[in-house]
Amino acid sequence: MMNQPAEKYEDSKLYRIRHSAAHIMAQAVLEMFPDGKVTIGPPIENGFYYDFDLPRNLTPEDLEAIEKRMRQIIAGKFEFVKKVVPADEARQIFKDQPYKLELIDGLEKGGKDEYGNPLAEKPEISIYQQDSFVDLCRGPHVANTRELKPDAIKLMSVAGAYWRGDEHNKMLQRIYGTAWENPQQLKDYLWQIEEARKRDHRKVGKELEIFMFDDEVGPGLPLFPPNGGVMIEQIEKLAKEMEDKAGYLRVVTPNLSKEDLFIHSGHLPYYAESMYPPMELEGVKYYVKPMNCPMHHKIFASKPRSYRDLPIRLAEYGTDYRYEKSGELFGLMRVRSLHMNDAHMYVAEDQFEEEFIGVVDLYLKYFKLFGIEKYVMRLSKHSKEGLGKKYVDNERLWLKTEDMVRSAMQHGNIPFVEAEDEAAFYGPKIDVQVWSVIGREFSLATNQVDFAQPARFDLKFINKQGVEEVPLCIHRAPLSTHERLIGFLIEHYGGNFPVWLSPEQVRVIPITDSQNDYAQGIVKQLREAGVRVSADISAQRMNAKIRAAQMMKVPYMLVIGENEMNAGLVSLRVRDGSQQNNIQLSEFTARAKQKIADRAPEL
RNA sequence: GCCCAUGUAGCUCAGUCGGUAGAGCACACCCUUGGUAAGGGUGUGGUCGUGGGUUCAAUUCCCACCAUGGGCUCCA
Numbered sequence: 001m002m003n004q005p006a007e008k009y010e011d012s013k014l015y016r017i018r019h020s021a022a023h024i025m026a027q028a029v030l031e032m033f034p035d036g037k038v039t040i041g042p043p044i045e046n047g048f049y050y051d052f053d054l055p056r057n058l059t060p061e062d063l064e065a066i067e068k069r070m071r072q073i074i075a076g077k078f079e080f081v082k083k084v085v086p087a088d089e090a091r092q093i094f095k096d097q098p099y100k101l102e103l104i105d106g107l108e109k110g111g112k113d114e115y116g117n118p119l120a121e122k123p124e125i126s127i128y129q130q131d132s133f134v135d136l137c138r139g140p141h142v143a144n145t146r147e148l149k150p151d152a153i154k155l156m157s158v159a160g161a162y163w164r165g166d167e168h169n170k171m172l173q174r175i176y177g178t179a180w181e182n183p184q185q186l187k188d189y190l191w192q193i194e195e196a197r198k199r200d201h202r203k204v205g206k207e208l209e210i211f212m213f214d215d216e217v218g219p220g221l222p223l224f225p226p227n228g229g230v231m232i233e234q235i236e237k238l239a240k241e242m243e244d245k246a247g248y249l250r251v252v253t254p255n256l257s258k259e260d261l262f263i264h265s266g267h268l269p270y271y272a273e274s275m276y277p278p279m280e281l282e283g284v285k286y287y288v289k290p291m292n293c294p295m296h297h298k299i300f301a302s303k304p305r306s307y308r309d310l311p312i313r314l315a316e317y318g319t320d321y322r323y324e325k326s327g328e329l330f331g332l333m334r335v336r337s338l339h340m341n342d343a344h345m346y347v348a349e350d351q352f353e354e355e356f357i358g359v360v361d362l363y364l365k366y367f368k369l370f371g372i373e374k375y376v377m378r379l380s381k382h383s384k385e386g387l388g389k390k391y392v393d394n395e396r397l398w399l400k401t402e403d404m405v406r407s408a409m410q411h412g413n414i415p416f417v418e419a420e421d422e423a424a425f426y427g428p429k430i431d432v433q434v435w436s437v438i439g440r441e442f443s444l445a446t447n448q449v450d451f452a453q454p455a456r457f458d459l460k461f462i463n464k465q466g467v468e469e470v471p472l473c474i475h476r477a478p479l480s481t482h483e484r485l486i487g488f489l490i491e492h493y494g495g496n497f498p499v500w501l502s503p504e505q506v507r508v509i510p511i512t513d514s515q516n517d518y519a520q521g522i523v524k525q526l527r528e529a530g531v532r533v534s535a536d537i538s539a540q541r542m543n544a545k546i547r548a549a550q551m552m553k554v555p556y557m558l559v560i561g562e563n564e565m566n567a568g569l570v571s572l573r574v575r576d577g578s579q580q581n582n583i584q585l586s587e588f589t590a591r592a593k594q595k596i597a598d599r600a601p602e603l
Numbered sequence: 604g605c606c607c608a609u610g611u612a613g614c615u616c617a618g619u620c621g622g623u624a625g626a627g628c629a630c631a632c633c634c635u636u637g638g639u640a641a642g643g644g645u646g647u648g649g650u651c652g653u654g655g656g657u658u659c660a661a662u663u664c665c666c667a668c669c670a671u672g673g674g675c676u677c678c679a
Contacts, residue, residue, distance in 0.1 A: 049674095057607070159674030160606025167676045171606050174674070202672090206614085215652080215670060271679055291679060325604050326670095328677060424679055443678085475679090512636040539632095540641085547640035561638060573639055581638095 009043075013142075014181060018043035020080060020130075020141045021070070021153055021179040022050045027133035028069035029054070029175070032062070038135065039099040039163060039172060046189060047178035051161055053099065058173055063155045066175070071150040078131040080141040090125050093134060099163065100136045151183040154190075196438040201490035202331040208495050208552060210486065210503070211332060220329045220336030222483060227503035230532065231489075232339070232482050234501055236317055238369075238599070239341055239479055246362060248315040248343055253295035255319055259285040265294040266456055270390075270425050276323050292318035293450075293475060296344040297457040300471075305461040307348055310471065311355050315343035317482075332487030333442070341479035346459065346471040352404055355474060356447065357412040363432060363445045363478045370492065371601055374435040377414060379405055380422030391425055392452040401449045401472075402428045424475075426452035436492040444488060448475040495553045496575065499595045499603060506533040506592065507549040508570075511542045511561035518565045522558060522585060529589050531596070546573065555603050556592060558585075574603050 009015050022041035025048075030036055033054050041050030085093070087108040094100035107125055128137045130145060142148065156176040163169035180186045197203070205211050210228040217223060224232060240250070259278055262268040268275075271290060278285040289295065296314045305312065318340050328334050347355045360377070367375060382391045382398045391398070405428050409416050416430065423429060429448035433441055450473040453459075463469045479485050489501070499505050506526055510519040519535040526533040536545045542559065549557050557573040564570055564582065571581040572588055595603065 060608080157673055158607060161675045162605080165676075167605070171675075173606075176674080213671090219670065267679065274678075293679085322678080325677065327604065327606095327675080329671090334678075426679080448679090509639085511638060514636075539635095541635090541637050542639065543637080544641050545639095550640055557639080559639060563638085571639085577639085579639070 015043050016140050016142045017148055017181065018048040018179045019139070020145070021148060021177060022048040023080075023128065023130060023133060023135050023137070023141070024070050024073045024145060024148070025066060025155070025175060025177060026050050026052075026135060027073060027131060028066045030133065031069065032066065037097055037099055040103070047156065047176060049174050049176045051163070051172040051174045053170065053172050058158045058175070063158065063175065067153070067155045070153060073131060074145045074148045074150050076131060077144055077146040079144050081129045082126055082139060082141075083129070084124050084126045087125055090127065090136060093127065094136060103136055148179065149182055152180040152186045154178050154186060196440070199438050199491050199494045201487040204490050204495040205332065205487070208490075208503070210490065218336070219326065220324060220334070222332060222335055222337070228486065230503040231486055231501055235479065235482065235485065239317070242362060242365065243315050243343070246313070246358065248313040251296065251299055251314050251316050253292060253299075253316060253318065254289075256286050256288045257295070259287060261294045261298075262287055264456060265297070265453055266392075266426070267291070267294070274322050274324065276321050288321040289318070290320055290322045292316055292320065292340065292342045293344060293453060294457070297453060297459060297473070300346050301457055301459050305346075307461055307463045310461060311345050311347040311351050313343055313345040318342050332483045335483045338481040338483050340481045341477050341485075343476055345474045345476070346454070346461075347474065348461070348463065348469065349472060352472055352474075353408040353411060356405065356408045356449075357414070359447050359474065359476045359478070360409070360412060360414055360430065363447075366478055367434070369599060370489065372434050372492070376433045377409070377416040378422070378431045378433065379409065379416050379418045380429045380431050381418060381420050382423045382428065383421035386421060391423060394452075397451045398428070401451050405430065405449055424448050424450075426450045434488070436488055437494075438491055440491060442484065442488050444480045444484065445478045446476070446480075450475055497553070498599065498601050499555045499592065500599045502553070502555050503532065504534060504552065504554050505531050505596070506556045506558060507554045508533065508535040508558045508560065509542060509545045509549065510535065510537065511559065513537065513539075514562070515560050515565050518560060522560070522570065525585060526589060529593060531589070531592055550575065556588070558588065576603060
């Protein structure tokens, strides 16, 4: 990322600037609300925040006033003075600040830092003071407020945030701000935000008519007009090709089932509140499915299986419904109806490693195709505290399967990081975070081990010794959901899709309406060649037609005027602005077909 | 679900300190027949998110709800 020095962020000057800016902001806020309560205010990526408990809600005007006051404080050239104090003295200093007292207790008892994370050793208690403001803080800070540049700070927004990140706690008011070493860096950062906004999938997706929402259909339930329909079709075609080669078998399963299935799977007690409520017919409850696993398990269980049949890989683009909380919906990234690139592989234990690595290799092939260069694979593990609550209560199997995944990844030479308390309820998983070119992070792929459901569903196969054995199940979704993948691809490509993914691949542009018939003939020929094409016969000038095609990001434009028509040729304009005049249609068709067949990134 | 902000034509937005609204683009028609990112004119188009309340009068003020956005929490 830009502006990230090679040194650790925590040791950088920028970190101290932002941390200090948070204190200066807190001073300004407390001057405005003398009875206000302060909590914590750390530096974060690109800026800082501070959480307050205030007598009234902040307005945008308040933010302006606070920002103005911050500039004055900075101009006051105040020293940041650190002092280490005993806990009791700290309690005296912060006697009117209940949140600080709670933090002091946490520090003194040992064990917890200001974010509630466990600490290796009991920390010293320190305070920092600048001007009139004293804060409980471990630092570090700049030496003097003059090290901050008044023109390099900006308050960005007010937001709600729960005390200590727990939704059962009081909601505080969080002010987000950004601070930089100089005004130019701030300007660059704001420009970067602006550029990211231009690529936002919600904006571009609307402009290019890839997806839409409708109030009467419902929140989180996207509709895909024809342009989105084309993309979905192309992605499914790709997935099918890849999966066919890897030995997957396609299945189709219903969108709803009786309650019994989800009781059996064990999903209901964990996830009832994220499921659409059941409908009851003739005394039987039905749920729309939030995932496909139990259905696939039923297919596996439908007949006796031999070790010779394994691994069995059942794949489906399943349509699932999850009742995400209203505030969690986000464009195409978090929706309530999803089309998942799902598959379950049933494997014997000695096949696990090869199969698991095979899936990861499949991910890497997809990433290469889409030009995804930045990604991180994360081994998501259980937590001891979550056993029996968030996670199936069998620590032995957790540790065993986590080991299996770890060694599979190591043997496959695939770099990964590990994270506690991030697993699925039935087993550990590899989650893949990818970053689009604008730096937004997405959880795309997931590859999960399931040691719980196969036993619950009484899945088994006859092993070499003629004995029944429970298979392991690998859940995998390398292309996530159509919804999330398309959202990602829109931002990743900024709408400039490779030809194979472009909803409209060619637009024929007659210069005057005398060429309209010729244009229609070209459309017909290209269509027969399997190219997605249309002709612009509107009553506009060529320039306007080109502009319209450029704005829809059509990769190829075929401009035809009298010259081309008389010679039986076409002139090609590529989306990047390059041109190739008076060429044979067959020559262009061959180029287009080749790019499509290769799924080539370039035009 | 929680805090805050926003919601005016198909799209992007202006506006009304209470008297039922306007621009550009798009669309239709007319003129123009133009050589690589916007030719000109005319016109169609809005129960100003939904439902209540206050008022002689509400798109404007108040309340509730819905949706979207920025966050928090959550994400099998």
